[in-house]
Structures are given as C-alpha cells and as structure tokens.
C-alpha cells in the first residue's frame with residue numbers, strides 16, 4: 001500500500017538515508033521532492049543517462065518483457081523501466097543502495113518491481129529465471145573481473161544493454177583493457193574503479209559467451225560508451241551504429257598528445273618496451 005508520508009517526513013527520511021551513504025541517483029518523489037537535486041551534466045549521471053538510453057529501450061521494445069537491472073544502485077532505472085516492462089528486478093551488492101531503492105519504492109509504489117541485494121559473482125545469479133533483457137549500466141568498470149561478471153549475466157539473458165566508462169584514448173576497434181589509476185574508493189567501496197574497456201575488448205569478451213550482434217552508440221566527448229549486445233538478431237541491429245564524431249582536429253590533438261609523450265619517453269630512455 002502507498003505510504004502517504006508528509007513532505008517533511010519524506011525530506012527527513014531522505015536526509016537520514018543520505019547521512020548513512022550519500023545519494024547517487026536523483027529521483028523525483030511525491031510533493032516534488034528530489035533525492036539528490038543537483039544539476040546533472042556528466043553522462044554518468046542518472047538523468048543524463050536516462051535521456052541517452054530511452055531511445056534504445058524504445059527500439060528494444062521492453063513492453064511485456066522481464067528486465068534485470070544489475071548494479072541498480074538506488075533504483076532510478078529499475079523504477080522507470082517498470083512502467084514499460086512486465087517485470088523488473090533491480091539487483092545490487094550494496095545493502096545501503098538497496099535500502100534506499102526500497103524507500104523510493106515505498107513512496108512511488110511502482111508495479112512489478114523487486115529489489116534484491118545480490119552479488120554478480122554469487123551463485124544466486126544462476127538461480128534467477130531467464131530475463132529478456134539485462135541492463136548493465138555504470139557497472140563494468142566497477143567490478144574487478146568483467147569477464148566473470150559477463151559470463152554470469154550471459155547465463156540468464158540473451159540481450160544486454162551496457163553503458164560504461166571506457167577508454168579516453170586509444171582505438172576503440174582494438175581490444176584494450178586499461179586498469180584504472182584511481183585507488184580503492186574508501187567512502188564507496190563498490191564504487192571503486194577497475195578496468196576501462198574499449199568497445200572491441202567488450203565485444204571480444206561477449207563473443208566468447210555467444211553474443212553475435214552488436215549496436216554501438218559512441219559519443220567520445222565524455223567517453224561513456226553504450227553497447228547493445230545480443231545472442232539473437234533483433235530489429236535494433238539493422239540500424240547503423242551511432243557514432244558521434246568530435247571532429248578531426250580535436251581527435252588528432254588528443255591522440256598526438258599521447259603519441260608525443262610516448263616519443264619523449266623513448267628518447268629520454270624512460271620507455272623500454
């Protein structure tokens with residue numbers, strides 16, 4: 001049943017949950033209250049990301065489908081998609097994220113939606129019923145072993161929508177995996193960054209799991225990559241990839257910078273490989 005909390009009660013609960021762990025998603029609740037009302041510009045932020053993936057979800061047509069949102073965080077995307085799909089499960093390893101997702105659920109009362117604490121590497125994942133689609137966003141660069149995570153996802157679905165932080169340099173048609181230079185995130189352990197994969201690296205991993213069809217949405221300005229991958233052919237794969245070009249000069253400059261650095265390191269004897 002919908003909890004009819006007063007505006008001040010909701011604000012109080014948001015503050016209480018936020019003091020346990022800062023909010024990540026900005027979710028519009030009742031009384032016009034937002035969980036994290038900051039301006040969103042980065043492609044990593046939920047409202048910006050939603051605008052980027054909405055047309056893709058429309059192309060995939062999730063109506064009547066079962067969708068898994070792995071690494072669902074506070075459940076913004078699960079909640080949105082539950083209005084379009086027949087059933088959505090939001091899963092995340094972080095109990096505090098799921099606690100907030102369940103609070104949001106108690107206010108908005110979306111239909112056909114469950115949230116569950118679940119580690120992608122746990123045997124629990126194998127016990128899930130088959131999903132028609134898995135959305136895997138902001139996730140791949142947050143797990144230490146993307147190959148094992150993708151194998152787990154592959155065991156319960158045929159189609160995945162990936163959104164991830166990819167390489168800022170290098171060629172995306174070459175299979176690069178770059179280990180993040182950032183340290184362990186002490187305030188948000190599960191937000192620690194691990195591998196930044198190029199498109200070709202992710203596609204190579206997926207091919208070993210039987211995925212054959214790919215659709216890329218590449219916007220190199222912020223290097224947040226999007227890839228739809230499937231084991232079965234779907235209408236979306238008849239579309240040409242969406243590649244946003246940032247212009248030859250900026251591309252040349254960013255690649256040349258790295259090249260010049262490499263040349264300088266070779267000449268000064270620092271680089272020996």
Ligand SMILES: C[S@@+](CC[C@H](N)C(=O)[O-])C[C@H]1O[C@@H](n2cnc3c(N)ncnc32)[C@H](O)[C@@H]1O
Pocket residue numbers: 044045046049070071072073074091092093094097118119120121136137138139142143190191
């Ligand atoms: C950066 S957030 C992205 C959240 C959301 N999908 C989005 O795009 O805004 C990554 C999420 O993955 C979760 N996560 C990290 N490791 C995980 C694991 N092994 N199993 C399940 N979830 C995990 C984190 O707790 C976090 O909520």
